[in-house]
Amino acid sequence: MRIMRAEQFGLKREVEYGTPEQNASALKIVGDVKAEGDAALLRYSEQFDGVKMVAEELSVTREEIEAAYSDVDERFLTAIREAAVNIRTFHEKQKRNSWMDLSSDGTMLGQIMRPLKRVGVYVPGGKAAYPSSVLMNVIPAQVAGVPEIVMVTPPATGGKAGIDPYILVAAAEAGVREMYRVGGAQAIAALAYGTESIAPVDKITGPGNIYVALAKRAVFGAVDIDSIAGPSEIVVLADENADAAYIAADLLSQAEHDEMASAVLVTPSEALGEAVAAEVERQLATLPRAEIARASIDSYGAVLLVDSIDEGIAVVNQLAPEHLEVLTADPMKLLGHIENAGAIFLGPYSSEPVGDYFAGPNHIIPTNGTARFSSPVNVDDFMKKSSLIYYSKEALLANGDKIMTLARHEGLEGHARAIEIRLEKEGGSGA
């Protein structure tokens, strides 16, 4: 693991946006499903997933979901149920009420909060199918009050129902009642535009391969989409008191995700930096996903030396990491200075997997420096606001002149006249 001065490090990862051929392919699939509906959906499922279905088989049945329960490990079920409770509890605190503000002249102004009506969650197949991500996508939507939450996931990835039973159980535990065995760009198109079998949604969330990502981008505008997540990151800010073995384990838990993941230690202690680098080597020796983790550590990992914790915080704010662990003597007192970080883990027992799986906050967090301006997935992502304006006759008569002055300055006489016609009729001065 490289050890260097912080100013020598520049974390830049170009995110893959697909080749022109991949883009053309995604657009063609989306266009075909939009035009032909189920027929195209089934044709592409056969072509890409090798599964021949009729339209009636797209929907996952209640019986299949029940059967999935007998295929999952009891300890898994206990753990995911408790995780779901924690996630729900945390996200419920994010929920906001509509409000109204009343004035003595009769004016009422307000903000109405409403859930989206129908949301589609994409769950990838194969090894990228994470039950924990199903919870993290579905529960915020459910807490928001979205009445219809639909899951789509590609068929033929094993298990009785052609879908990983762990995914079915996670979705059922999170509260999904409507599931379809369809994946890829064709599934995104079906969610965006609807087919005979699948009603269209208002928003599509969840990760997928490059074709899924390109299809999501193509349908954006017709529906909302979540942001496209980049490779995962952790930054650990630590002083000389921190445990090198803990830090190494946490860095590796990030590095094992993907060769493009980034795991960085920022510390004023050269001794700690060296100890962590050595521990990373030691722990890598027995890690099942050592090959991936090593590629990540070699390309995007580093120990960054700084003169002080204050300088370390400045480095953290510049990196704006997805995950930040603070392992210093008194981490809480640094909190006010941390401006840019998606999720902040304080102290030696708040290892990142605590948040990835269990504690309650969302594990879908802005990557690649976008924590500067964006937020972890939250209940607001599944709600919309409407402004409410009620003016009394009294309020309009008192303020009509000012509104007309502003409208006329902007050359919008029609706006002024919409006020004037009322002032004239209702007895105010229309001048």
Next chain:
Amino acid sequence: MRIMRAEQFGLKREVEYGTPEQNASALKIVGDVKAEGDAALLRYSEQFDGVKMVAEELSVTREEIEAAYSDVDERFLTAIREAAVNIRTFHEKQKRNSWMDLSSDGTMLGQIMRPLKRVGVYVPGGKAAYPSSVLMNVIPAQVAGVPEIVMVTPPATGGKAGIDPYILVAAAEAGVREMYRVGGAQAIAALAYGTESIAPVDKITGPGNIYVALAKRAVFGAVDIDSIAGPSEIVVLADENADAAYIAADLLSQAEHDEMASAVLVTPSEALGEAVAAEVERQLATLPRAEIARASIDSYGAVLLVDSIDEGIAVVNQLAPEHLEVLTADPMKLLGHIENAGAIFLGPYSSEPVGDYFAGPNHIIPTNGTARFSSPVNVDDFMKKSSLIYYSKEALLANGDKIMTLARHEGLEGHARAIEIRLEKEGGSGA
């Protein structure tokens, strides 16, 4: 104005996304400014705005802003100050605090709310320079607590400072202290990547021409951007008691914006529909922007007849209009049924210009049906959330096994080991 049954109407407007040539041009400008900084910025200002400047002249001086005050009408100043107070009061109610949730096992979970650090507001030049839009873009950022709000606007659009004094005064009243006389795609690139004279921002908001829109799309990811607004819309839902002249005036105030604007009346009363259509003709005769308004009414305007107000509400929810006026006997009782509308104006005295200029809610509202899933500009758009996770040793020991079970099911042994190494050292069961 067309009168038809609601089911015959399909509001579909293809929004302009630019030609390939326009796109290439915007990308080249962005790339040049990113690479060359001020030099490219000044070169393009000369090329497109015909203004030859040195870098020191980019910044609008304090003296210019003060001078602008003597060029604006006193009544305008009074009106815009009162509007600014109303807008600030409304948006302050949107602001949210950070929160923490403490458990008896020592766990602390929270959500930290922070303003973005630096925001750039684009204000178009010429006739599209609306002081009211300056307020609507700037004040929510200011209420969010954004410490640095920068305005850019093209030079040479009149007035002493080469910038419309009304725009300078509106920006100053809204609290902007940093302004640059630069526009177009080159201004967007400068805000996104920074130059020697202009420090980069975290988010860019505000409307512009097609090159500005394409440049914003190109820099998205490096910075956040607001959504690209489509043509404006109003839907009026009215029963037989409503005043036809008021409705016609409100429809025309929308139609005068732009040939692609849409103004629609939904009513169960054929008599009202006919009266409104006649009133629209009558009022059009003397409207200064009659040509624009007529084109809008002819192409995208309509009276839609429904069987009942209930059916009318269903039509409204399908259209998901930017602005909705409800002019029925008891508009408040319909509020719960209105699912999709960006801003809702209730009763005969809440004419849309009341909200466009003065009442307080934002006038930048989702268009083209996107009120189904998005919201008017608000304080949240200028804040970001960070999750906070603090687990005590006790909490980790109690829950470590469940976290490891979930991690191991997903094949992420490194995640499990980050927990296990702590359980082993701290005396919990690592099984």
